[in-house]
Amino acid sequence: MKKVIISDATLRDGSHALFHKLTKEHIVAYALAADAAGIPIVEVGHGNGLGASSLQVGLSLLDDREMLETARKHLSRSRLGIHVIPGFATINNDLRFAFDYGVDVVRVASHCTEADITERHISYTREQGKEAYGVLMMSHMANKEVLLDEALKMQAYGAEAVIIMDSAGAYLPHDVQDRVGHLAANLKVPVGFHAHNNLGMGIANSVAAVEAGARIIDGASRGFGAGAGNAQLEVMVAVFARLGIETGIDLYRALDAADIVEREIMETTPYISSVSLVSGLSGVFSGFARHVNLAAKEYDVDARDIFFELGARKVVGGQEDKIVEVAMELQQKIKRG
Amino acid sequence: MKKLKVAILGSGNIGTDLLYKVLRSSRLECSLFVGRNLSSKGMSRALSLGISVSDKGIQAIQDNPECCHIVFDCTSAMSHKIHSPILAGLGIIVIDLTPAKLGPFCIPAINLDACLGDVNVNMITCGGQASIPLAYVIGQTQQQVDYIEVVSTIASKSAGPATRLNLDEYIETTEKGVKMFSGCGKAKAILNLNPAEPCIDMQTTVYATVPKIDLPALKEGIAIMVEKIQRYVPSYNLIIPPTYENNRVIMSVRVKGMGDFLPSYAGNLDIINCAAIAVAEEFAMARIEGRQ
Structure with a gap:
């Protein structure tokens, strides 16, 4: 049976949907529910990641430390993940303390053609004995050959997986298959995919990614994420089960988590406006x-x-x-x- | 006029662009251009211009300390930490274009004269040279400033390997400079690289949280400052004038380069290099006038 790791972006990408006004109550309620569902990785933070609270992209209600501390207390099975973009977050200002708060997985991201700015943050994470993933954002802006070159750099820096993001929700399934397939065939580390639903393709694109060889898939409960939202996590759990793809996530508990997001966190359910x-x-x-x-x-x-x-x-x-x-x-x- | 001898250490984008600007200066002369690889783009460019070159790095200066009065360090923050004590021991003035922040910070439009007594002058960062003068005016014209944020976006092609490796130092050095010159205790710096083709021009936006905004004073101060900067960076242009919107002050500048080494999109090279040249020329003047 095919296995994939679902990485949960609800408390990070969803921050965009609330204009970065996630509260402690939101984090507590969702972290408990995600942990109960057995979601392997739960990302928490500002939508643009660690150290990104700013007038440019939006000020967070809570600072990074409060968010991480709150999440950490309420996750026992799920691993705590963060998104980090060099250019916003520095090792000294931001990343150093994240480890004090018990972060397990650091997803170091750059625009899809700029992987070399992730070297120091990836190395630093590995030196701390934590898991580092490389993330190529806005991946529709580069072809598969360029993406592979950039992903290979991340792999060389020590990234233990490389995730490509469809940050604009611009892909159709064949675009995903083409790129993910090329990366999966040429990288030693696992490939991941992060969908947005702007063209209504969130789930279809995630399925295409798994079929092309992706082993890490990002989702958000009830789709709670930037713009039209992400691939809806609980739907993905159900669809993957149908396809015989194992996620290790309890469907009922995932549905409960999604209901909590809808009831207690989101202002409006994501839709394609x-x-x-x-x-x-x-x-x-x-x-x-x-x-x-x-x-x-x-x-x-x-x-x-x-x-x-x-x-x-x-x-x-x-x-x-x-x-x-x-x-x-x-x-x-x-x-x- | 007798020209002051300068050496350029570092043959990347910054160093090579700086060479063209030294060649244009009536007060400076490039006596040595130093890199580590004779076949690099910068080195072959320097050779073709008939400049003395060396691939021995800092050793080239140690072997021949008489070659120059001033060294422009265009390497990286990490390398500069090694170079700085060596050059100090040789009694050579250093104009540091890395974000190592060892020497006092210099923004020519603000504190050029005050830097002349120093043996190591730090040029902060490209984004700092573009944004700090604006942040300074905010600090000078407003009673209370709670927060200042500076965001620069540069073309990917204008960011060489050292710049990319020094992103953290870029941010921390720029933030320190913004705080120091504006007097505002809370500041943030952000840098974006944009790979679009044709390449985008360097753009810098400054935001501020100001509880009681005096917009006329700010606009007047910014207009004067922009004019001052244009004296040494001709194509430094205000594209979003100071505006109060959504509870924040926002203003934006675009910097086009002279197209010396990289094409004109690389305003980030020009702004820090033009500032460094302004400092070196002031040193040269001071020397001629016996002030130094």
Whole structure:
């Protein structure tokens, strides 16, 4: 029987959906439920990871330490994971203390073509005796050959798995199969996949990834994540069971966890809004959605126009300041007629 | 005018771009260009320009300490920590372009004169050179500033291996500089690399949390500061003027380079190199006028 590890992004990617206003109560309630369901890895933190609370991408309600401390106390079976982007988080400012709070798995991420900035954070994690994964974000912006080159760098730095993210929710199943298949055939370490649901492909793309050889799949309960949300974790557990793919997760408990998220944490259940669909089509980072909506309102322009313009300029995650610039330019254009 | 002799240590993007700027200077002369590999792009460029080169690293300066009055260190923070005591022992002034932060910080538009007495002047970071003058104006014009954040995005192609390996030092050094010059106790620096083709120009955004904003004073101060910076970085341009929105102050600059070594998108090379040249030329002037 095929086995996959499901890595749970609910308390990290879901932070985007709440504009980074996760509370301790949210973390306690969900961590207990995820642990009871036997979800192998539970990620916690700001949507853009450790040390990312900022005016640029959104200020966290809780600081990183409070989030990790709270989660750690309520996870016994599940391992505690964090997302770390060099450029936001440094070893001295951020990563060093994360280990004091009992982090087990560090997912060191970069834009899909910039793997060499992950070297020091991956090495440092390994030196601490913890598990390090490499994460290539916005992976639709590179072809499979480039992705493999970058993934090989991460593997050489010591990454024990490489996960490609469809951060914009831009893939169709054959795109996933093509890239994941190429990585799985050429890497020594396991390959992972992280879906977003902007084009309604979250589950289908995750299935395609497993069929192409992925062994780690990210999901979020009730899909709670940036933009249109992630692959819905409890659905994945059910679908994988149908396909004879073992996750080790208790379906009833996973459903309970998803109900808790819906009842106690989320403001609205993730759905493919018009803006999220455009975000996926234009290939722009899902985490931009709330910022784009704010800027559209502030400058009285169409959020869809902002997304298509950002897509044309090939912006990457972390460039949220471009949203304001583009909104201002669109406003000027309208004024000039 | 008699030119002051300078050596460039490090033949990567920064060092090679700096060479072109030294060649253009009426007060500086590059007496030695030092790398570690004669076949590197930077070294062959220097050779083709008829510059004396060496592949012996810091040893080249130790072997011939008379070759220069000033060394520009364009290596990495880690290497600079080794170079600094050696050059100090040789009595050579160092203008440090790595984020090693050993010497006092210099932003020419703010504290050029104050740096002249020092033997090791640190140029902070490219993002620091672009953002700190703006953060300084925020500190000067506003009564209370709770927080300042600076975000730079540069083209992937303009970030060489040392820059990539020094990302943590970049952030910590930039944050320290922002705090020091603005007087604000809480600061954050973020750096993004964008691989888009054609390459994007360097862009830097400064945010601030200011409880009682004096926007007219801020706008006036920023306009004066931008003009000052343009004297040594001609294409430093304000693209988002100081704006108060969503409970934050935001402003943005774009820096185009002169296209010396890398094309004009690499404004990040220009801003730190132009600042370093401004410091070296001031040293040269001071020497001629007998101030040093």
